[in-house]
Amino acid sequence: MEYVSTRGKIGKIGFLDAFLMGLANDGGLLVPSEIPVVPASTLKEWQQLSYQELVLAIFSYYTNGEIPEDELKEMVYASYASFRDPEVTPVRKLTDDLYLLELFHGPTFAFKDIALQFMGQLYTYVSRKQGKKIHILGATSGDTGASAIEGVKGKEGIKICILHPHGKVSKVQELQMTTVLDSNVLNLSVEGNFDDCQGMIKELFNDLDFKANNHLAAINSINFIRIMAQIVYYFYAYFQVAKETGAAEVNFSVPTGNFGDIFAGYMAKRMGLPISKLILATNENNILERFVLEGVYKPGDFRMTYSPSMDIQVASNFERYLYYVLGEDAAKISxxxxxxxxxxxxxISGDALAKVRSEFGAHGVQGQECLDTISKYKAETGYLLDPHSACGVAAANKYSGDGLVTISLATAHPAKFDEAIRLCGIEQQYPEQISSLFEKEQRQTRVDGSLPDVVSELLKFYNA
Structure with missing residues (x-):
């Protein structure tokens, strides 16, 4: 397996080089030169694997043997040792035709932990093996920052800076980032929205001299290794549901703003997982819904919603899917x-749009529909959904009736978004790990939305 850029100006490179490059040096995104296809006989064998064993089996298609097997195994098992459920990503039945894939059992109670705990291990491995200084730089709409910081805090040879939009993440998300006081962690609270933060990150990675001179490494889903790690739980979820229901094919409903989580599902389908429809769930910031339904990808006005992790207008991973739906034509993508x-x-239109519609459904969940979904499932099943997971369930309901089981991704614990839960008249008990955050000291640096201010803070941090 080698990796190429969606814009065609990066030759085939290996796994570790792709990991360290993050954003492709031509401004594109790195993708596998070929998507591996898993034989049906292998899929059958995989059904008996533990989550960690499945990770190793799937990773073997992507890592090129560049990491010795025993060292990769050690990293994988260490990545998931702190998860609160032995299955890592357990599946729960909500109704006869709707299952939840719980992705929030990691240390920061969000799905980002699944990829970022591994990436933290991998960055530590590379820093130690190659003697590299690594400066991780990322933007977050709420969950990526906490997960990334948790993965590398206190690690020698690594510094991490996370930009988050000031006042536009939940209080718990903010606390999870800003109560980490290790000297290798910098939180920048930026005036603006997530798209502003993400835009600055891409601009800095596209400045190849700045990127090289400051040892920049990517933690956002512009780094393909994030996608690779997320592919695993689609397979794991299908295997668990197939064992229980005998389903030969399933739908997945995925709350997404940056198109990364659902792109992992697309990769799983291309690898041979029997997925009928990938249902894209978003909120009022519904650029992705408009693309699926109308073929128009055009940012609208930014809206703050009850599901802030999806308050995104420009989706980083959209370019990867566009590359595949347009026949891997790098010149066209550029x-x-x-x-x-x-x-x-x-x-896009014609055959390309028809292909998008055949692979994806989409539903933009408005605020009241999100809250109503939380209330409905709490009353009828006793299950408390966070607002992002509620968007996934609401979208799944829009596409029910085709006779297939749908697996909806539960991407965060409801305690992270108590602001929305309280609006439903529901009081919840915080897990101890979250309630203790409110007693801790915070540390963050507030900056305006200008790139020079961000760069000034970065350089002080890197040179300290």
Missing amino acids: ELMNQFKSEGQIV
Whole structure:
């Protein structure tokens, strides 16, 4: 397995080089040169594997043997040792045709832990083996930051800086980031929204001299290793549901703002997992819904919602899917992304749009529908959904009736978003790990939304 850029100007590179490059040096995103296809006989064998064993089996298609087997195994098992459920990503039955894939049993109670605990181990491995200084730089709409910080706090040879939009993450999300006081952690609270933060990150990674001179490494889902780690739980969830129901094929409903989590599902389907429809659940920031339904990718006005981790207008991983749906035509992708930069939109039609609609469904869940879904399932099943997971369930309900089981991704614990839960008239008990955050000292640096201010703080941090 080798990796290439969606824009065609990066030759085939290996796994560790792709990991360290993060954003491709031509401004594109790295993808496998070929998507591996898993034989049906192998899928059958995989049904008996533990989560960690399945991780190793799937990773073997992507890592090129660049990491000795025993060392990779040690990293994988260490990554999931802190998870609160022995299955790592257990599946719960909500109704006869709807299951929840719980992805919030990691240390920060969000699905990002599943990839970022491994990436923290991998960055530590590379720093130690290659003697590299690594400066992780990322943006977060709430969950990525805490998960990334948890993965590398206190690690020698690694510094991490996370940008988050000031006042636009939940209080618990903010506390999970800003109560980590290790000297290798910097939190920048930026005036603006997540797209502003993400835009600055991409600009800094596209400045190849700045990237090299400051040893930048990517933690956001622009780094393909995030996607690779998330592919695993689609297989694991299908195997668990198939054992219980005998389902030969399933749908997945995925709350997403940056298109990374659902792109992992797309990769799983291309690898041979029997997925019928990938249902894209979003909120009022519904650029991705409009693309699936109309073929128009055009940011609208930013809206703050009850599901802040999806308050995103420009989806980082969209370019990866566009590359595949347009036949892996890197020249065409470069043209379209330049057009997007100058004109602010991308439009597809004809066969390409028909292909999108055959692979995806989409539903933008409005605020009251989100709250109503939380209330309904709490009353009828006793299960408390967080607002992002509620968006996934609401979207799943829009596409029910095809006779297939749908697995909806529960991406965060409801305690992270008590602001929305209280609006439903529901009081919840915080897990001790979260309630204790409110007693801890916070440390963050507030900056305006200008790139020079961010760079100034970065350089002080890197050179300290």
